[in-house]
Amino acid sequence: MSGSIRTSGAAFGSAPDATSDAAASAIGCHGISVRFGDFTALSNVSLDLQTGTTLALIGPNGAGKTTLLNALSGRLALAGGRVTLRGRDITAEPIHRRARLGLGRSFQIINIFPEMTVLENLRLAAQPMAFELQPFWRSVRAWPQLEDRAREVAALVGLDDALDLPAAVLSHGRQRAVELGLALMSDPPVLLLDEPLAGVGQSEIQGTTALIERVRKGRTVLLVEHNMDVVMQVSDEVVVMMAGEILTRGTPDAVRCDERVRRAYLGGTEMREVTHA
Amino acid sequence: MTETADKPAAPRRLALATVDLRFTMALAVLFGGVAFTVRDDGIAYMLSLIMVWAIFAIGYDLAFGTAGILSFGHAAYFGLGAYGATWAMLRFGLPFSVGLVVAAAFGGLTGIVVALIGRRVTGLYFSLLTLMLAELVSIVMLTRLRDLSGGVDGIAGIPRPSFMAIDFFANGNFVWIVLGLFVAVILGVAVLRRSPLGQAFQGLRQNPVRLEQLGLNLGRLRLAAMGISGAVSGLSGALLASLMMYASPQLLSWKLSGDVLIMTLLGGSGTLLGPILGVAFFEVLKEVLAAYTDHWYGVLGVIFIVGTIFMPKGLAGVVLRRWRRA
Numbered sequence: 001m002s003g004s005i006r007t008s009g010a011a012f013g014s015a016p017d018a019t020s021d022a023a024a025s026a027i028g029c030h031g032i033s034v035r036f037g038d039f040t041a042l043s044n045v046s047l048d049l050q051t052g053t054t055l056a057l058i059g060p061n062g063a064g065k066t067t068l069l070n071a072l073s074g075r076l077a078l079a080g081g082r083v084t085l086r087g088r089d090i091t092a093e094p095i096h097r098r099a100r101l102g103l104g105r106s107f108q109i110i111n112i113f114p115e116m117t118v119l120e121n122l123r124l125a126a127q128p129m130a131f132e133l134q135p136f137w138r139s140v141r142a143w144p145q146l147e148d149r150a151r152e153v154a155a156l157v158g159l160d161d162a163l164d165l166p167a168a169v170l171s172h173g174r175q176r177a178v179e180l181g182l183a184l185m186s187d188p189p190v191l192l193l194d195e196p197l198a199g200v201g202q203s204e205i206q207g208t209t210a211l212i213e214r215v216r217k218g219r220t221v222l223l224v225e226h227n228m229d230v231v232m233q234v235s236d237e238v239v240v241m242m243a244g245e246i247l248t249r250g251t252p253d254a255v256r257c258d259e260r261v262r263r264a265y266l267g268g269t270e271m272r273e274v275t276h277a
Numbered sequence: 278m279t280e281t282a283d284k285p286a287a288p289r290r291l292a293l294a295t296v297d298l299r300f301t302m303a304l305a306v307l308f309g310g311v312a313f314t315v316r317d318d319g320i321a322y323m324l325s326l327i328m329v330w331a332i333f334a335i336g337y338d339l340a341f342g343t344a345g346i347l348s349f350g351h352a353a354y355f356g357l358g359a360y361g362a363t364w365a366m367l368r369f370g371l372p373f374s375v376g377l378v379v380a381a382a383f384g385g386l387t388g389i390v391v392a393l394i395g396r397r398v399t400g401l402y403f404s405l406l407t408l409m410l411a412e413l414v415s416i417v418m419l420t421r422l423r424d425l426s427g428g429v430d431g432i433a434g435i436p437r438p439s440f441m442a443i444d445f446f447a448n449g450n451f452v453w454i455v456l457g458l459f460v461a462v463i464l465g466v467a468v469l470r471r472s473p474l475g476q477a478f479q480g481l482r483q484n485p486v487r488l489e490q491l492g493l494n495l496g497r498l499r500l501a502a503m504g505i506s507g508a509v510s511g512l513s514g515a516l517l518a519s520l521m522m523y524a525s526p527q528l529l530s531w532k533l534s535g536d537v538l539i540m541t542l543l544g545g546s547g548t549l550l551g552p553i554l555g556v557a558f559f560e561v562l563k564e565v566l567a568a569y570t571d572h573w574y575g576v577l578g579v580i581f582i583v584g585t586i587f588m589p590k591g592l593a594g595v596v597l598r599r600w601r602r603a
Contacts, residue, residue, distance in 0.1 A: 073490065099492035111487040113480055124476050128492030136474035136505075143473070182487065 025084065026051040026220035027072060027103070027190045032081030034064075034071055034244075041067040043244045044081070049190075051086075054221040056231040056252075059241035060264065065224045066108060068241070069192050072222070073105045074098045085190060100128065104188030108195040108224070112178045114168035118159050121167050121178055122150035125185035149185065157181040157211060173204040177211070184215060191215070193223045197230060209233060232256070240264065293548075296597055298467050301549040305460050312452045321448035322520070323564075327557050328452075328459040329516045330540070334552030335466055336509025337537045340388075342546030343470060344502035345482025347404040349534050350391065350411030351510050354384035356529030357414065358511025359518035360426065366436050373438035377458075377515050384511015385504045387414075392503035396496050399485075408531065415529035431525025435518045455516060462509060463549055469505070470549075478502055482547075539577075543584050545591025554592040 028048035034041045042064050049055050057065045070076045072083055074095040082091045090098050099105075113121050126146040127134060140146060154160045157177040162170060167178050180196060193212070200208050209230050212223070216234060225231050231238060231252065238255040240247040242264050248255060255261055308324055315321075333355055340346040361383030362376035371379070395406040418426040426432070437445040438454060445451045469475045480488040481498050489495050518524040527533075536559070544555020562580070566573035588595055 094494075095489045096492050096494050099490055105490050107487075107490075111484055111490070113483040113487065115483055116479065120476070124480050124488075125491050127473050127477060131473060134472070134474035134477050134493075134498075134501075136469050136472045136501075139468065139471040140473050140476050141471075146473075182491065186492065 024048075024050055026053075026086055027222065028084045029068070029072060030082045030084070032071055032083065033079040034067055034076050035079045041244050042071060045244070045246055046081075047239065047246065049220050049222060051189075051220050052218070053236045054216045054223060054234055055237045055239060056235035057222060057224045057239050057241060058226070058228075058231060058255075059247070062243075063241040064244040065241055066194055067244075069105070069194050069222070069224060073103060073192060096128070099186070099188075102186075102189045103192070104183040104186060104190065105192040106179050106183040106194060106196055108198055110172075110175045110179050110199075112167045112175060112182060115166060117164050117166055118154060118170070118178055118181075119147065119150055119163040122153055122181055122185055123147055125182045126150060129186045153181045153184050156184065156214070158207065173200045173208070176200055176204075176208065180211065180215070188219070190220045191222070193221060193225075195224055195226065197225060197227050205230070228256075293597060294467070294471065296600055297548045297550050297593070298463075300593075300596065300600070301463050301467075301553060302460075304550070304553055305456065305463065308459075309456055312449070312456065316449055318448045321452040323560070325448060325452045325455045325520050326517075327553075327560050328455045329513050329520055330537075330556040330560065331553040332459060332462050332516065333510055333513035334537055334541050334544070334556050335462060335549060336506050336513060338541050338546050338548075338552045339466065339469070339478075339509065340502050340506035341538070341541060342548070342551070343475065343482065344478040344498070344506075345485075346499060346502055346506075347401070347538075348407040348503075348506075349404050349531070349538070350407030350409075351506075351537055352529050352531060352533035353391070353407075353411035353414045354387050354507035354510040355514035355517075355533060355537075356418075356524075356526070357387050358384040358514030359524045359528045360418070360514075361511065362515030363432055363435050363518055363524045364425070367432065367434070373436065373519070376519075377512055380511045380515030381508040382511070384514065385508030387511075388503035388505075388507020389500055391507075392500045396499070408534070411529070411534060412531060415526060415531070418529055419526040426526050427524070429526070431523055431527070433523050435522045435524055437519050437522070451520065455520070458512070458516065462512070466509070467549060474498075474501065539581050543581055543591055545588075545593030545597075548591075548593045548597065550597065551591045551593035554596070558592060 026049050030046050031044050033043050045068060057068065059065055067076065071078060074093065078091065082089055084090065085098065085101055085103055088101065090101065093101070113124065116124065123140060123146045126149045130143065130146060151160065154163055157180050159174065159177050159181060162174060167175060170178065176196065183191060196212060197205060197208055212234050223235060235252060237249060238252050239249045240255060240261050247260060247264060248258055308328060312321055312324055337351050340348055358380035362380040365371045365376040365379040366373065391407055391410050394410065395403045398406060419428065437451055439445065443450055445454065477488065477493055477498055481495065485495055514528060517528070540555035540559045541552050543558060544553065545551025562577060563573060566576050570576065
């Protein structure tokens, strides 16, 4: 059992892939389909994200946005197609392997460790990158790098004053910050964010948006979000999904003016109004 | 980050794990104190019995209260541990210490095999699988492997250790060996629970979806939890066989798997203190109730139901909550 730890820099740093050929595509799927019984949730979807860009995924409820995220992160079995991560075919890789290969993810429903403190939450999230097999013979405090990294990320997501509080007692907005912090602990070069603003109060939206802005620098981000103001602000490109297929893809402005997109959203109503979570 | 003066002065709260360990060690000292002062054979036997069962419950709770794996089949690891030690000592003439190692290996390997067989199922399906496999072991031992298990009669004359001419067949002496192992298991499990692996176990219980997304292999974690939990259970089985100087397929019975779950829940899962309190409560109450009625198990059942309703975190939850502020 290897007790060696590879924290500082190398493991946590988001060094770009050595394969320069793949530098273009950070994450992509090629003709993937997902079926639930008779229902086709994703039908022959292909999508490629260029390294370093932020792409927002929008569309009405049930369009397949979260399903696509689940397919990319490995939570769902594909009925067909391939998924690639930084030039590597990961279609057959399980969730935890994809995570170790540099795919981070936050969830729409808050997924944290409720009984642990914020510090314990983040420290646990640092462990997979630090150890191949988790050591059992010493307290986790024997590896101060884990805690240092946890404090670093806590400061980034604005939780440095809540380190010793159990995650369960935090406000919804701050639990969101924990959720995001967990996804950031390994400093993943590719990040999937599933509605990071869901349930976040009006007063906290600006702060969270600023946080997403900070987080997306130097990373490839696929963002599912309903709040169009935020989408327009943080994304380089927007993809509109509809009934398990990709309707269109373009710059935020181009998509906003697209007639088909307007029709997709409640028969032509201003998209701005459809900002419910 | 620098310490700022305007930080809100939160009341100093001791970590639950710290209070838990202190209480548990105090209990061990109490057991030792009683054994030392009372010097009664019956009391020593009762103390040993409680500590052996407590080791079993602590081992069980590694899977249940720590890693969140509900098992209905821990009697298999317990009983096979007892038989492993019995065979090592009686058939191969190996010393007591080696018998304990064999017992832990038997229990641990059985736990790993069960986890491997059930690697595709989780939750209640896995729980039912543990029950099924444990019953299989029990039935096979009782019927096909009668020569090895002693059948319904069991195997009598299981030795106790011999060391420096001390008579460990006297319960007053044997209790110290049990106490030593009891303390060793508590300290070992306390370290494990705080270790990276222990933290991952807790994550597995609290949120497996998130844990997997962080890059941890859940299957491997379940294997480790079942292996370690099985090993501790096997060790306790060997100690019980040695304490009673007798092993029988009854040690593999599903009733034992149920008892250890009830004790752990009653005492409070997820702590060290809980399983010990649960066992002590269960054993003492059994002694008291059995003196009055043959239906003591039914009365215990009622107490268990009332206990889980009014003390969802068990006896330890009540005790630890009160003492957490220091």
